[in-house]
Ligand code: 0X9
């Protein structure tokens with residue numbers, strides 16, 4: 001998903017149209033669900049800078065492939081979803097000296113096993129509600145249910161509108177107080193296909209609410225801070241992953257003059273917009289949009305938070321993604337670790353502490369690192385905006401489970417353990433925030 005192309009628009013125009021119809025986004029017939037029959041996901045690990053550069057070039061040029069995990073650094077896996085029509089790419093990889101390992105043989109089979117069709121209706125007070133993936137409508141109804149069940153602590157906030165006119169809503173959780181309290185912000189679902197993100201945000205929220213009044217840390221977290229929790233930022237995209245295409249990542253607006261639908265909202269924020277790792281090609285998975293905060297979801301969400309930050313201090317910002325088990329801090333727009341960043345060491349220390357709690361839960365360990373330098377530079381990210389514009393001290397992007405066995409199509413049985421480890425990490429984060437007041 002490279003940045004730029006000198007060949008554009010001649011070659012890329014034709015190529016992109018073909019790709020949009022048949023390529024990385026599944027075999028979609030208008031009005032029908034995209035299918036991923038015999039799409040496979042393979043993993044290669046670049047063992048030197050040349051191999052890494054080769055993979056970057058392929059990610060940039062081959063829009064018929066879907067890089068589930070983009071090339072990052074030497075020794076780190078790159079996961080690529082290959083449609084059956086691009087099986088030649090496997091041979092190319094082998095010729096280049098890579099040893100591709102098949103992670104998923106048939107993506108459609110995995111999607112089918114998600115069995116989202118036959119789910120029982122359960123009350124939100126039942127753990128069963130949280131151990132299944134939920135539609136946008138279910139999540140939206142959940143927001144109202146939670147607010148009425150925990151009405152002494154919770155109210156509903158409208159964060160933004162979506163292009164298709166959904167309302168992106170969240171919860172404000174905190175013991176009401178006569179004075180303005182400091183705040184914390186948690187978001188999920190900026191990338192539509194990363195289903196475990198909204199699921200974890202919801203389940204964690206429910207667990208926290210149930211622990212209020214019993215667990216002293218949680219009680220203080222809600223007594224001393226107001227928490228803004230938004231389970232699904234990319235409402236249209238998330239809805240679309242249920243209705244049309246499980247592998248959709250971006251929002252659903254087609255800007256005038258663009259060939260393809262969708263902007264990667266995590267490349268659209270108005271801080272260092274348009275730099276490295278953000279494509280100017282509308283068909284790319286990492287399309288940056290037509291300008292900084294060109295998308296309504298981004299612009300209204302940033303207005304929402306900017307307004308909050310004018311009346312209170314926001315101490316924490318977490319954007320939950322999947323997958324890869326990573327706990328990242330800014331900057332994300334550059335891979336230069338020497339760019340000044342006043343809170344780097346404190347952010348890192350807290351993430352490492354949080355990771356200890358994660359390890360103690362189920363033995364998983366998250367890699368703690370700087371987004372741009374340790375993963376890949378990608379500009380226009382929500383985390384960089386939160387840190388760069390709003391100066392939110394503890395700003396993170398957390399990539400949840402798994403580490404590639406199922407990728408985005410994570411079995412529902414993993415929602416609970418993921419939530420448990422993240423919940424424990426949140427207590428550590430909560431303690432830190434409280435201790436710094
Ligand atoms: O590339 C992204 O947007 C995130 N990874 S994902 O696989 N979920 O798409 C990482 C974003 C890290 N932050 C920045 N680069 N600003």
Ligand code: ZN
Pocket residue numbers: 191194321322
């Ligand atoms: Zn993501």
